[in-house]
Amino acid sequence: MRVLLVDDHPLILSALQSVIQGIGDDVVVTGVATARAAREALAQKQGDYDLVLLDLALGDANGFDLLADLRQTYPALPVVVISASDRTSDVIRAIDMGAMGFVPKRASNDTLCEALRLVMAGSVYVPPMSMGMDSGLEAAAPGVPGQARASVGGVAAQANYQTQPSLASLGLTPRQTDVLALLLQGKPNKLIARELNLSVETVKDHVAAVLRALGVNSRTQAVLAVSQITQQYGSFSTWRSPTPH
Incomplete structure (x- = not known):
């Protein structure tokens, strides 16, 4: 696995490189300190990277701007934000923009x-104890019932938080499961429809059914909810059986 690490603080960059390389013998970490260097590294060897770790506080760019650029230019390349901030609003914004994690x-x-x-x-992945601890979740998800916010946030604000269902118990059809998998990758309805050979209207129906099953009312809330469930019950891929095309 080849990882591109983007952080403008030399000590943190070095420390993170050591930690990530310790995951396995096949892990290779390339560290860069600027958004410009990150873009150049990806342009030169875009097919070589399996993952990007991105700090939000960069000296030459806004980390969210770089995140948006990476998701637009390299939609298949997962990006994990690693930040000194753990504000709910930052977590939700990063996930909403297509980040696959926030650490x-x-x-x-x-x-x-x-x-x-x-x-x-x-x-x-989202930090389970940061969600629901400030007003950012309420602001980012107006009108969401309190029980749904607790489920999404992973904080036991209600006594029945521990009864949160596993993904396998949600009752999704195989096709809805396929749609959820692509939704988690940040793909819009048109791309989901193209990949699954469905009409856009059919995809919309499946997305609506997935949101109902999760007890949420937006794609971002669905991603956050699935993150909390998979942290408790195991990764999405451990129970998902791909639908034959």
């Missing part, structure tokens, strides 16, 4: 490794 820099080495493992297995 606070205060997290342990084990947490970082687990987050990367989940992402490479096709799941999404």
Whole structure:
């Protein structure tokens, strides 16, 4: 696995390189300190990278702007944000823009490794204790019932949080499961329809059914909810059986 690490702080860059390379003998980490260097590295060897770790605070660019650029230019390349911030609003914004994970820099080495493992297995990682701890979730998801926010946030604000269902128990059809898998990759309805050979209207119906099953009312909330469930019950790919095309 080849990882591109983007962080403009030399000590953190070096420390993160050591931690990530310790995941396995086949892990190779390339560290760069600027958005420009990241773009150049990807342009030169875009097919060589399996994952990008991106700091939001870069000296030459806004990390969110670079995230948007990477998701637009390399839609198949997963990006994990690693940041000194763990504000709910930043987590939701990053996931909404297509990041496959968000790891606070205060997290342990084990947490970082687990987050990367989940992402490479096709799941999404968000910090479970940051969600729902400030007003950002309420602002980002107006009108969402409190129980749904607790489920999405992973914080036991209600006593029945522990009864959160596993993905396998949601009752999704195989086709809805396929749609959810592509939705988690940040793909819009048109691309999902093209990949699954469905009409856009049929995809919309499947997306609506998935959101109902998860108890949420937006794609971002669905991604966050699935992240919390997979952290409890295992990665999405461990129970998903691809539908034959």
